[in-house]
Amino acid sequence: MSFFNKLKSRLFKSASKLEEGVDAIVGDANAVPPDAVTPAPAPKPGLLDRLVGRSGGDPAARRALDDTMLEQLEDLLIAADMGVQTAARVTANMAEGRFGKRLSGAEVRALMAQEIARIMEPVARPMPLYPNRPQVVLVVGVNGSGKTTTIGKLASQFRAAGKTVVIAAGDTFRAAAVEQLQVWGERAGVPVLTAPEGSDPASLAFDAMTKAAESGADLLLIDTAGRLQNRADLMEELSKIVRVIRKKDPSAPHNTLLVLDATTGQNALQQVEIFRKLADVTGLVMTKLDGTARGGVLVALADRFGLPIHAIGVGEQIDDLAPFDPEEFALALTGSES
Ligand SMILES: Nc1nc2c(ncn2[C@@H]2O[C@H](COP(=O)(O)OP(=O)(O)O)[C@@H](O)[C@H]2O)c(=O)[nH]1
Numbered sequence: 001m002s003f004f005n006k007l008k009s010r011l012f013k014s015a016s017k018l019e020e021g022v023d024a025i026v027g028d029a030n031a032v033p034p035d036a037v038t039p040a041p042a043p044k045p046g047l048l049d050r051l052v053g054r055s056g057g058d059p060a061a062r063r064a065l066d067d068t069m070l071e072q073l074e075d076l077l078i079a080a081d082m083g084v085q086t087a088a089r090v091t092a093n094m095a096e097g098r099f100g101k102r103l104s105g106a107e108v109r110a111l112m113a114q115e116i117a118r119i120m121e122p123v124a125r126p127m128p129l130y131p132n133r134p135q136v137v138l139v140v141g142v143n144g145s146g147k148t149t150t151i152g153k154l155a156s157q158f159r160a161a162g163k164t165v166v167i168a169a170g171d172t173f174r175a176a177a178v179e180q181l182q183v184w185g186e187r188a189g190v191p192v193l194t195a196p197e198g199s200d201p202a203s204l205a206f207d208a209m210t211k212a213a214e215s216g217a218d219l220l221l222i223d224t225a226g227r228l229q230n231r232a233d234l235m236e237e238l239s240k241i242v243r244v245i246r247k248k249d250p251s252a253p254h255n256t257l258l259v260l261d262a263t264t265g266q267n268a269l270q271q272v273e274i275f276r277k278l279a280d281v282t283g284l285v286m287t288k289l290d291g292t293a294r295g296g297v298l299v300a301l302a303d304r305f306g307l308p309i310h311a312i313g314v315g316e317q318i319d320d321l322a323p324f325d326p327e328e329f330a331l332a333l334t335g336s337e338s
């Protein structure tokens with residue numbers, strides 16, 4: 001299966017939501033003639049009811065692009081977690097020069113994909129690699145967002161690309177977190193430096209810097225805890241890690257990756273705002289895009305913050321981390337054909 005098809009099948013919830021939604025909106029035209037002199041049509045289920053669940057119907061239907069249709073498309077994008085501003089931008093761009101044109105569902109989706117890809121193009125950038133040895137990658141995000149899993153996947157990819165990688169298990173809060181990372185290290189074939197449960201993550205990070213430098217490692221990936229109950233504590237913990245690693249290399253960390261869980265929808269936007277205050281976030285990884293209908297939030301993130309999106313998580317296996325390709329993502333999200 002090509003990666004596009006895999007992505008499309010993984011993003012099926014978002015894709016089917018937009019696909020069925022657009023088809024329902026386009027099919028809606030014939031049901032509501034604007035200046036109908038004829039008797040009112042029989043009562044039918046509300047449009048939004050039909051957007052959820054069943055297929056929108058006739059794929060051959062066409063509808064002239066007008067204000068009503070644009071509003072419906074905007075609502076659909078908002079329902080897919082794209083956010084009000086971004087949804088408005090996408091539909092406004094879709095309308096430009098096309099007002100009054102009769103479009104099929106497939107054409108509307110292709111147009112939508114094109115405008116979504118345009119928003120995402122500038123932020124689609126792989127994690128930059130620098131000549132520093134080790135290049136230090138600090139991974140932050142709330143609990144459960146997928147930090148540890150993403151580190152395991154990244155370690156495996158970098159190793160496959162010929163890099164030597166060391167992982168520091170900086171979430172010393174729970175013993176289980178360290179064990180989980182050790183399992184990932186084994187899978188990826190990468191050493192994992194650990195410290196006893198409850199010990200200071202900053203001193204672990206310092207030791208890891210020393211060991212990574214001694215062994216001539218290309219990359220040091222540092223996992224962190226993501227407890228947000230107490231923001232001041234988390235900020236203190238992260239800034240202490242940063243202070244300590246800068247004693248070894250003033251230019252570190254070279255990347256601070258914020259890992260976000262797509263299933264949290266609009267919450268992800270707040271998390272970016274919070275973590276940008278806690279740390280100097282340089283790029284994003286969005287996980288769990290498989291099996292969520294909230295994939296649109298990635299478009300809102302790109303539009304709102306302009307932070308680079310390095311990769312997306314589409315499953316729990318080691319190779320389920322994909323580079324972020326805006327065009328493929330937009331086509332998959334809208335249920336369009338590549
Ligand atoms: N379906 C899916 N699950 C994921 C993905 N990334 C992480 N997970 C799961 O999310 C849960 C939390 O991940 P974990 O890496 O422990 O999060 P952390 O607390 O931020 O370190 C685990 O059950 C992972 O298997 C993804 O891209 N897709």
Ligand SMILES: [Mg+2]
Nearest residue numbers: 147148171177
């Ligand atoms: Mg973890």
